[in-house]
Amino acid sequence: MIDQGLEHRSAAVTEMPPELRHDVRLLGKLLGEVIAEQGGDDLLADVERLRKAVIAARRGEVSADVITEMVAGWEIERAVEVARAFTCYFHLANLAEEHYRIRTLRERDTEGRVQRESLAHAVQELGRERVEELLRGLELHPVLTAHPTEARRRAVVTAIQRVSGQLTEYNAPGRGASERAESRRRLLEEIDLLWRTAQLRSTKLDPLDEVRTAMAAFDETLFRMVPQIYRSLDAALAAGTGTRPPLARPFIRYGSWIGGDRDGNPNVTARVTREAVQIQSEHVLSALEAACTRIARTLTASAQFAPASPELGTALAVAIDAHPEVVSELATRSPREPHRQWLLFVANRIAATARRDLDLAYRSPEELLADLRLTQESLAAHAPRQAYGELQHLVWQVETFGFHLAELEVRQHSQVHAAALEECRAGGELSERTEEVLATIRVISWIQERFGAAACSRYVVSFTRSADDVAAVYELARHALGGRAPVLDVVPLFESGQDLENAPRVLTGMLEIPQVRERLEATGRRMEVMLGYSDSAKELGPAAATLRLYEAQEALTAWAAEHRVRLRLFHGRGGALGRGGGPANRAVLAQAPGSVAGRFKVTEQGEVIFARYGHTAIARRHIEQVTNAVLLASSPTVGERTAAAAERFRDLARQVASASERAYRALTEAPGFAEWFALVSPLEEIGSLRLGSRPARRGLGAPRSLDDLRAIPWVFAWAQTRVNLPGWYGLGTGLAAVSSLDELRAAYAEWPLFNAMLDNAEMSLAKTDRSIAKRYLALGGRDDFAQQVLEEYDRTRNLVLQVTGHSRLLENRKVLSRAVQLRDPYVDALSHLQLRALRSLRTEDLSERERERLSTLLLLSVNGVAAGLQNTG
Template identity: 90%
Template sequence: MIDQGIERRSAAVTEMPEELRHDVRLLGKLLGQVIAEQGGEDLLADVERLRKAVIAARRGEVSADEVTAMVAEWEVDRAVQIARAFTCYFHLANLAEEHYRIRTLRERDTEGGVQRESLAHAVHELGAERVAELVERLELHPVLTAHPTEARRRAVVTAIQRISGQLTEYNAPGRGASERAESRRRLLEEIDLLWRTAHLRPSKLDPLDEVRTAMAAFDETLFRVVPQVYRSLDVALAEGSGTRPPLARPFIRYGSWIGGDRDGNPNVTAKVTREAVQIQAEHVLSALETATTRIGRTLTATAQFAPASPELKAAIAATEDAHPELVSELATRSPREPHRQWLLFVAARIAATRRRDLDLAYLSPDDLLADLRLAQNSLAGSAGRQAYGELQHLVWQVETFGFHLAELEVRQHSQVHAAALEEVRAGGELSERTEEVLATIRVIGWIQERFGVRACSRYVVSFTRDSSDVAAVYELARHALGTRAPVLDVVPLFESGQDLANSPRVLSGMLEIPQVQERLATTGRRMEIMLGYSDSAKELGPAAATLRLYEAQEQLTAWAAEHDVRLRMFHGRGGALGRGGGPANRAVLAQAPGSVAGSFKVTEQGEVIFARYGHTAIARRHMEQVANAVLLASSPTVGARTAAAADRFRALAEQVATASEQAYRSLTEAAGFPEWFALVSPLEELGSLRLGSRPARRGLGAPRSLDDLRAIPWVFAWAQTRVNLPGWYGLGTGLASVASLDELRAAYREWPLFNALLDNAEMSLAKTDRSIAEHYLELGGRADFTEQVLAEYDRTRSLVLQVTGHTRLLENRKVLSRAVQLRDPYVDALSHLQLRALRALRTGTFTDHERDRLSTLLLLSVNGVAAGLQNTG
């Protein structure tokens, strides 16, 4: 059974809870049965041999060379099957942990208690009156992106979800023996199907595939969770929730780059953007129609006990004139049930909106809200629970999602605009790329006419270097549509260290642009800018990038106060620690004082979307944690405390940033480094995983410098080597530059930013395996680079432990520590399989068939390691 050895090994450090052990053992046993049935007992025996060998290697009982020799004995096809086994195991182990987390969340949510980092906790800490005041400007704005970081096929994800459902059924309390036997049979059936499902994508995704994939998170989770979060706050603010009007307005808005982000992705066209919005609209209108029909059918209160208000009676009478057959049918089905009749009529109108039946369709979400509030106000006089219960949830859903679901944002590179503008001004024949820029602006105009300005108005300009980069978009919009140009909020994206430093100057220049002045006057002097975490970290290293971003936020906050601008900072954070990832709520609390101001907008991408929004309980917890952090970070008390810590440790931060950046650049800018990186990692092969529609790099061929390489494959490839370099490299040198260990420890205790920096580095170090990493680094034939990387790893690990006071990595993170321990040996197994393929592909000569099989082994192991480490890029 493939899980028992790890249980014994990890018990000495972190005991696995019984419920988790039960699920891991059950799923592992069933997977073992499937492997034996499909591949034979000899395949299961080989899987067990490798499992026991890597565990023994971790104990020092066998050498890594012995494991390498074992793996080399197998035919490639056998190695592929073994890699499939470990990959399937990781999917099942992740599922078992998710179920345990959900159970834990529910157990913590005890009656009368206040769960930490919840909305109720924020109300408890700040007081209901203070929270109600803060909620007036509270806004959470997650933006889903299609950046290619989800290694799993959608078919694999749905297979795992089916297994999840059966595991829930199996563990449900009060079930009889026959019911449990049937659930176990179904579990075995679904695990068997997971084993038979191809784990590698047969073809490349196109942008609309990515849109449809993201819709799964909306359909299965987000639509239901949002009103639950609002209800949680309403319950915390005062008694009587569900019988009175809510005390806080909706504060969650979703955005999307999927189908709108064309920076470096020629596959995203104006046609794609148009279709993306239509797909979103179809999903949200279907969901609203279903919810309205369900609620309408339950509103069976008769006119005797819940009489219609005069306003509702008049509205029903008016609809009889306009749509006599429909209203007659509803009246026949719902006699003397006016509210039921009305809601079912509203559902029919939503259906007509989806079909584009203009005789019955709503013209806007505001019209729908007016009809819902007509019913709500009518019920409020006699049936308050019906007015402010499920019907209020529906009102919240319309207020949050409208008819467009999520605001689609467009992003394009500043150089594309500059080239297009040059052609437009020249007045000659326009290139295909320039025509596409103008077509995109016209599509934005169409979206606004069809769905309203809220559906699509933000236009992000990557690599903004000057205010002229912003002005260029407005000039192109005038050329595309003249006086009918769409409403645009052009958002500058600052990514490099130099761009971050120059950002206040750029914003001052934007104030001179007439269209920006007009938008400031219209929006109450609101302005949005975006901060890029990925490219800044790739350029500067993790420590310097974190500290430079904080410094930029301080400067931008001061600039906004000086110019009377309500500045919102949009955080372009990746999923991995080397791209600004990590716990979102801690990231909020680590922001510069005044920079949050009740609003937090952040990208959610790749595997993060399904990790955070794949299950309603986890999604609700995540959203409450972030909302809690935004409320606390926006309070004067927390802001003052953070400001004092930042002032005290400013010189220390500068010292750490400078030294860490120098160390990082001395490696990444050294001659031959890009070529070495391509040799020691599966960088070149990642494109074959078909993770997304966006190319993995700028230009063709091997990267000549890191500028040619996008941040995601940079992080993903290092994770595969078990080095995780983007998450920690340079930090050790930075910490070593500070003479006083006590001062570093004080900064860790008192300054949230420094605390988060070291804790995130500790997580990255914990997922690093030095002994496995050495085997990858040796593939590059540069002993100097290998020695430099490993020396910095040793330095960083040692100093992080000294500063945090921990005796081992993740000592104070029991759950994460257990997760890493559970997976490490199995990731080792996949790493050895991957190394075999990499060595052969780098040095051997093969037939096309042999190369294809080795590539399959490599890519399957990449997929499995990503599942085991639970992150890609």
Template identity: 80%
Template sequence: MPDELRADVRLLGGLLGQVIAEHGGPDLLADVERLRKAVIAARRREVSVDEVAALAAEWPVERAVQIARAFTCYFHLANLAEEHYRIRILRERDTGAAPLPESLGAAVAEVGRERTAELVRELELRPVLTAHPTEARRRAVATAIQRISTQLAEYNAPARGAGERAETRRRLLEEIDLLWRTSQLRHTKLDPLDEVRTAMAAFDETLFRVVPSVYRSLDAALGLDTGSRPPLARAYIRYGSWIGGDRDGNPNVTASVTRQAMLIQAEHVLTALENATTRIGRSLTVARTYAPPSPALRAALAEAEDAHPDLVSELATRSPREPHRQWLLFLAARIAATRRREMDLAYRSPADFLADLRMCQESLAQGGAPRQAYGELQHLIWQVETFGFHLAELEVRQHSQVHAAALEEIAKGAVSERTEEVLATIRVIAWIQERFGTTACSRYVVSFTRSARDIAAVYELAAHALGDRAPVLDVVPLFESGEDLANAPSVLSGMLELPAVQARLAANDRRLEVMLGYSDSAKELGPAAATLKLYDAQEALTAWARANDVRLTLFHGRGGALGRGGGPANRAVLAQAPGSVSGRFKVTEQGEVIFARYGHAAIARRHMEQVTHAVLLASTPAVEERTAVAADRFRALAETVATASERAYRALTEAPGFPEWFGLVSPLEEIGLLRLGSRPARRGLGAPRSLDDLRAIPWVFAWAQTRVNLPGWYGLGSGLDAVISAEDGAGLKELQAAYAEWPLFASLLDNVEMSLAKTDRAIAERYLALGGREDFSAQVLAEYDLTRRLVLTVTGHSRLLENRRVLSRAVQLRDPYVDALSHLQLRALAALRAGDELDEQEREQLNTLLLLSVNGVAAGLQNTG
């Protein structure tokens, strides 16, 4: 471990130990240390796993709960220390001597300045925040961690005096004490508006400030003297959100919730714009002598004085002979009025605000003050272009069957409450468009699209809801199952025959969006087969778009976990099918991923630059050609891997009794008690009878808790073995060549390797034994052994993550401590599964222990679903 990271871990761990001893006495700290040393010894094979399990079982449940809390808090602090180390390393590497790898400067150097400038004109990056329940931490816990983060940064700041350092250490101890005393578990269920407000933290604290800095970085890479000339970079990022709009399977998201979600978003962005405009306006003390206002600005100020004499007179008194300052402070007052809905002063649209800002910019430039024109004022312009008055486009999603049932009811005349809600949602979309503009809410995603009829249904419902006053809708088909992915091009061909779709294509330069679902396809087919089928779908859809003169955007519904299409985002972009990116990339950002990527400004900026770098490179002919050649060469190999891996995966997951066994070996039922989000964990009531009843998130989350991580790797070993067995030795060489030359195959194996690295065979065996089915357990462990062996053989690594030093260190740092929580969880799970004679108090205590351990393991593994 690097010295700086080791020092932070020791500092935070030591302070936590002090807090634990102060709260629970030295005996509690001693028990925590006993378990910590035992799991480390087990990793070194100095003691057996059975001995550790016996230790975890010897304490009273109340004591075990306190120990679980201690390890959970430790993980929060270790994660924080690692985040600070990442930021420190990023800053140390950014010397200016050469561009950082995977940065915007590197993209310009690799692609070329002229070609990058061409690509930037069409560049689109659309991250979509979703409320899928994969953030296990309470907001209060996340906030406590942020306060500790602030104090740690202060503690490590250079040139600090001894007194300052001692005071910061005291504050660190105070905040860690508060973290210890904060309940790790939610006691009330989140509602959708809680989720909206939680997501706003990422915007308030990070995104609003970071986005213009990303554009500035691109502008600096494209030309000299950024900040003193008109920008060469344009605002290419547009955020979307499903939080408060995604009603598929979530009856708690209503039309009223969607309306309130947009109002919350607008309140946050208008407040941010008001503050930014005020700050820049107050600092713009440019005297008219040194930067005379343009005729347009003089006329605008005169017109403003006629309409609002008291306000403008006050501003002139406060800022005499400073017309640009007066103007910006007047604009800040107009934004405040927009937020308060004072219509005589409010802006009607962000376009009007932009026009006023650009007038000021042009005036400053003409008056000989280009640095004031293209510096902070340009940042504000970029922020308005990116976020508008609505912050993020609120997207609506609903299941195709809901629409079909609604139309059937309307035809019969007996309309249910659910159908009324569908119609009310469309009316709310119209209201949002009228209030905030079409770009605030026009995309309507249809889950489980099977035919063009599913798309037509939305337009028909819109006509029923509002007639000729129906809102502008871009209906987006979502293809999730293997069969639906294969049928996608024919569904799109049917869409082209719909008059409503034809009208939209005519109005939007023939732009069409299609969403690909990674979560459900992976749950149905297994990780390897799903990855390859999704790639095939991308290829087919790209060819279809080219043949039909359509500008296609593929919307990637990726989860945070590896079993749901997660993994490094920049590698995922470069692994896309040739021609499928073309300067446009749209992807979901879910749950804990939102705060991992956007919780700190430096990490958020690095993430956005890496993804943009990948989008630019993936859109170049050289990269597209290289990928196409590799895909063509290894097509047959991929088919063999996909077919054999899917067969192995289905042989397990479709076997009689598998869903019931899965419920016994994992904390699946108990995860629902964590109150992770407003969305139900499964479709329907009762225990799942098949995987179709179970959503992808709890499926992945539960397997992660068992330390099996089955959705991230199961079946690939059988797929690789099929190639090796069939080719008489040549197959292995072809697999190694595919890993070296084909980004998709390399990404698949690298992601599986990460998932295997987070798997612990010895602990997994103990979970699997809870199900009482030795045949299933043997099947899972045999596939694990095969997959691990063959992945190492194909990659040429002697151990997992051999070439990923940072990630390997992170996993090794956490593994023993995750083991401690796993043993505590196993104790609780085994007692609950066999607990027919438990009284209510015992059951409640065991559930608390189980849920705390689930929370802690999620923090330790750094992913849930």
């Protein structure tokens, strides 16, 4: 099938590395075989006709109208099969690129030089003493969220992972001919299963499904990756890692909103929150038990060569007295191997903790750590490599994940609290919603009793407008539990432009709340504030929101210094560029000086979770890059340089922001815009994809304004139209408002924020296709809106190229440019299929059966375009 498609002579093909070309061709060829076997040669021939036509259209050899006619001539069932073919191809192409990236990372790691943006690079740049100093306060806190931006079913993800395993086997060096033939057969088998797996969900996810989906990232990647990060840092700090006590302290803490975020999601209840923590605990305790058992079974050091310390000997004697049936059996199986006996006993206790056997269970992770350190101290005297090798990895895992895996955070809208508080104060019968608010606080208390305050104490308040919104949560806690209220760190979330400006005033008001003052005293004057990227970008446009968020960071940093508060900013960023996405390490370096200070907390959303945490090597590289950036951003040299650039270009930035916001609002707030947007995009149909448990829209019916839309479907739908408007609209007008091109170029060269903003816009523009986009925009019957969008695209593209000095988009991003160019023709194919369905659904009088069949085609194409663009919401 699509292996032949790589013969077209675009820059993407000529620049493709041989290993990647081999894998893409192999997988494409095998997919072609499967399609021919299952759908017949005529289906494969139709796929090929469309593939060749979209490639020819890219060269200007065929009119897009010819493709429109071709697609319109197929029966809907045939169009659905063709859409499935291209969607499967994208899954396989993405897999091939992932394998190439992993190979590249490993090759770089064996070259004997320090990789850029690694932990070793940070130590090299800043010096060991400075890094050790920063380590004392270093905090990296990724928070997994269930925002519905992962378009693939879990079954599809699993099928892709099986193909991945077989591709690894096929490419393994030293394989004989028969082994290679068997690997090829197994690859075909798994690709066949991928082809037969339904791409669309038949039922809507509930919140606990989302919790279990996120657990796959922990089981398969995070648990193993975290100690590798610490080991990498320890090795960079000094020689002898694994033979001495570690210099690297654990600095990663994972959080989760999955099962805790109830803002706009009535499906997340107190019961769900309770069960979410229990599921997390089951997974982490199972992982800890397995790791401890594995280490214990390999720790066969004899007492003759590694005698137990007196302390460990005493602990074993106490254990025999308390649990003779358990320890005696271990001693029989492992005679004169005291460390092995002890760790097997520890593993038994971890298992007992999971099954709630109170006689044997650990009461806290600290108890488990004490037993592990007792083992380390005993081994260190005679077998230091055994003390600080794999056993140290287990210590780091316990320190990082505890018994709860990730801190579950609760989020709710300030208006919900206000309404609940009004009812509580009135003293009458409470509504179901208010009872649910109080039940949530009682569940937080239960979680803390069971797992400790570290498992769940942060309560995020969406759309915080005043300190009263924070005080409301504490008052509701009194109504829920009286004087037994749980530990609560209420986190204000500032999202709109006005709220971002008012943030320092709100924080000043918070200092008057007794419970806030108590928490500041208890935590060494720590406070957390969350900044919302999605809604601010939807309201102001990408350029104005970026600059408004930066100014908010500056103001909050100054406020914290004035009030002697150790502030941690929590960045609510999405995966797509229109929601604060882009390379995470560059985003860190673009923060306002002093706002990082060794602490970085950020949401990891939807498809980003699997993109970053789907494979251990990629996850490790991501975390190393972000940590490197946090360390560098926290150094005085980088901070001073960034501050100087920000001051120099402040007026220029405000010019850009003001003009871009006016242009953005002129479009998005125009009468009829929301209705037009619903017509030109698959916005209404996206809800049928069953991407997540959260409703896609506030309220019922078609959107009347942007306020009715959540940021995720707003961005998702624009990506489907190939316009990607949330990632760049208004920036061209903003840049045009500055009279000096030289000043814009200087800002791009010297100011990390301005550089990242333009580079992210360039990525978004590169994924925009003007000719395809024009066809979508025409569906709305508003030539004025369509013309505004296309003119701003042309303006933005032209000025971004002028300012960056690039002759074409992504000229300096070779890998990304190659990926975009490789995919573009095949995304075009799916876009034409989607346009056929969308046009008919919008303009024709259809029977219910016809509408259902076209909706299936539309949703399949949505799924495929998401896979091809690798961006959804």
